[in-house]
Amino acid sequence: MINMIKETRSGEKMSKISIKVTPPGPNARKIVEEDTKYLVKTTKSLPIVAERARGAFVEDADGNVYLDFSTGISVTNVGHIHPYVRDRVAEQLDKLWHFAGTDYYYREQVDAAKAISESTPGSFHKKVFFSNSGAESNEAAIKLAKAHTKKQEFIAFIGGFHGRTQGALAFTASKSIQKKGFFPTMPGVEHAPFPNPYRNPFGIDGYENPEELENRVIDYIEDYMLHTYVHPDNLAGFIVEPIQGEGGYIVPPKGFHTKLRKLADENNAVVIMDEVQTGFGRTGKFFGSEHFGVEPEIMSLAKSIASGIPMGAVVVKDTFDFPEQSLHSNTFGGNALASVACVATIEVIKREKLLDNATKIGAHLKKGLQELASRYDAIGDVRGLGLMLAIDFVKDRKTKEPNAKLRDAFELNAFRNGLLTLPTGLSAMRFIPPLNLTEEQADMGLEVIEKAVRASL
């Protein structure tokens, strides 16, 4: 069925960048204008107006075709409108859409829960709560942690991002504007420094001395926080991303997550692993925590879980299930269309060996970015795992002073040359293409990246 569908408006296949009108063109400008009139301000940064998308490409309202290294913020991990996912959802469209999975029963959400349980790390039996977004997953995770530990306080990390609802917002700390004017958020949340190897308050070079950095952070929490202002008897748990996403694609040293989990266990607390951005193959493993050898007992998921149909989930060790009915619920969780898309997405990742591809093409792309960094001093750091990659723009390589202005200029120049990218952190640009990116497409992207760096200096 999918082969009969036009990819671009003129019926061509979307296989290369094609900029016909300098973007934003007249049609795009009109939609941006109306969007500004009718929608509340959010976090928009580029005037890209998408009309159609397929695989790694997006066509805008003026017929320009872009290579998509942003995947709707790491959502379309198997590429836009993957034919298998599309066909499964199309079949489901004639069967059942919504039936309040929290209150009634149907097979599709059980299948999705099973597929997720079998793909997440940990050989223990797991249970799933379905939500509709990353923030809502974290809200549920917080309640599950409180119910399990019968404690109420949490420690999150500076640079962490966990959503923008008033509960999840309490944990979020990647940009101060996120909280501007919104206090009080959920009380009982403190923040610890994250072991950022590139820039950290301890002045440690975490690439050279990873263990020193992870120990310093763990000691800071244990010796300082737990002794002076978070009593262990109050500490329900930690919330942490395996690799910080919105904080700038920060990969902590290898041993950090094991040490954090040990600290949590010693204090009868839990670790909520927020895999909303790192999940479903983004890092070359099914879940980011697998790079660090930890098996989370509570894991938050969303974004790529259903290839663009809104869905989130919390996966818990079965002993973490709520002790009784009605402590938590929602209306749309486990929606039948989303559940089918979730199972299909997992099948595609496994069947098409997308983890191997993300690892292989990710290494190729990273090498290209490192070569670029060797030619341009403005790139201070190249980091990431799999196809979760970023470059950090600096004013000075020695001081590592962030250069957000240059990063923003890069984003615009990449866009004008047909590549969609997404800023992250203080001064980094992330590259998160679909996991089935080809080497040819990676090279296509690298060519634009270099052009955009040059045009921005």
Ligand SMILES: Cc1ncc(COP(=O)(O)O)c(C=O)c1O
């Ligand atoms: C790690 C992480 N957690 C939670 C969220 C919030 O997800 P949502 O925007 O779906 O609420 C995000 C979104 O970027 C995220 O990256």
